[in-house]
Amino acid sequence: xxxxxxxxxxxxxxxxxxxxxxxxxxxxxxxxxxxxxxxxxxxxxxxxxxxxxxxx
Numbered sequence: 001x002x003x004x005x006x007x008x009x010x011x012x013x014x015x016x017x018x019x020x021x022x023x024x025x026x027x028x029x030x031x032x033x034x035x036x037x038x039x040x041x042x043x044x045x046x047x048x049x050x051x052x053x054x055x056x
Contacts (some may be wrong), residue, residue, distance in 0.1 A: 007021060
């Protein structure tokens with residue numbers, strides 16, 4: 001479980017390769033410690049209803 005082990009993140013760094021043990025996105029703990037994102041508010045547009053002229 002050291003530098004030569006290609007199944008661990010340390011082995012991936014040593015071998016200069018990427019995979020399931022070494023992801024590009026970073027760790028979830030580091031991403032979670034950032035400021036929480038503000039929730040987006042959904043604004044619905046008013047749709048004008050078309051009136052149908054009655055024959056009569």
